[in-house]
């Protein structure tokens with residue numbers, strides 16, 4: 001662990017990158033702007049030891065934002081990719097591997113009888129919503145403020161004021177008409193959900209059952225079950241976006257953990273084991289509305305890509321009951337250590353198996369408004385302090401820490417030590 005790092009090579013690459021890639025990156029959060037510094041360029045990683053191009057080493061708590069539940073370059077995942085690649089990288093035709101992955105997912109995830117694979121979570125949630133609209137013959141989608149379902153036009157909507165509000169575009173380029181078909185409600189607010197379902201002809205309510213894109217904000221007791229009851233009552237479909245929670249909080253995701261079964265499930269991240277794969281699934285009668293059986297169009301040149309499917313299968317097969325026990329223990333150790341490091345500072349440490357969030361706030365966070373009210377500037381300064389001490393935590397207070405099976409007690413200890421030192425500097 002070093003206290004002062006050199007970043008000459010990262011800086012040089014960033015300058016070059018900024019001439020050919022907007023902001024120097026291919027996805028905004030990587031630019032590290034929200035913690036007020038320039039990005040680190042990665043050279044290589046194994047397990048959770050990450051090396052940047054300047055030779056600095058970090059304990060990695062980002063793990064590529066979720067896919068790497070076994071850490072980087074797991075030998076069995078790499079072998080699966082290498083073996084598969086020698087037989088060809090893509091055929092645009094069916095393979096045995098994709099059938100195996102679909103069977104494995106259907107075996108694990110309660111709501112999934114059939115699934116359709118895509119290359120990104122964005123595509124999967126976009127297609128799940130198309131299917132829900134076709135199945136119900138309705139337009140409106142209800143989503144929660146602060147939830148992320150990929151950069152689908154209609155879901156890039158912000159809430160206005162009020163309980164359940166018609167969306168307004170949260171990005172230029174999104175048509176007001178696309179955002180207007182989305183109604184935004186606050187997370188954990190049952191009355192707002194009820195109002196939205198009463199006032200609109202709702203095709204689907206889409207939720208991250210364990211929202212982790214505003215920091216981790218778990219559902220309150222009974223909330224998911226009430227979403228299930230209400231959507232049924234109003235003839236709307238319930239979609240769980242388990243792109244993060246899937247295969248992480250439990251073998252069958254949040255739906256297994258909560259006992260609440262949605263109509264459609266969106267999956268990604270861990271599903272592709274570090275390569276681009278995602279999917280949406282549900283019961284046969286819904287999924288067979290998709291072409292070529294049904295009339296709802298959905299397709300992809302690289303969907304079910306053999307390399308991604310092989311990586312996903314190897315990843316899932318390593319996830320046995322013992323793995324979830326270890327993941328849960330590591331998560332608890334990290335959360336407990338960070339809580340102790342924070343001492344009596346106004347910091348909320350929230351966790352669920354495989355996920356941890358720190359909110360710099362004196363009261364618990366129950367929705368997006370609360371998450372925004374946290375002191376994100378202080379988080380940024382603290383996070384820069386962690387980086388300087390060899391700990392790579394998510395460079396944004398709205399992103400969860402991703403605990404993996406490659407995190408050992410020593411990684412937790414080094415992280416807690418760095419955390420305490422970084423808190424000291426904050427005062």
Ligand SMILES: *Cc1c(COP(=O)(O)O)cnc(C)c1O
Nearest residue numbers: 120121122148149150241243244
């Ligand atoms: C990451 C994420 C997505 C989008 O997946 P991409 O593969 O980045 O398109 C969708 N939903 C949730 C909950 C996510 O965390």
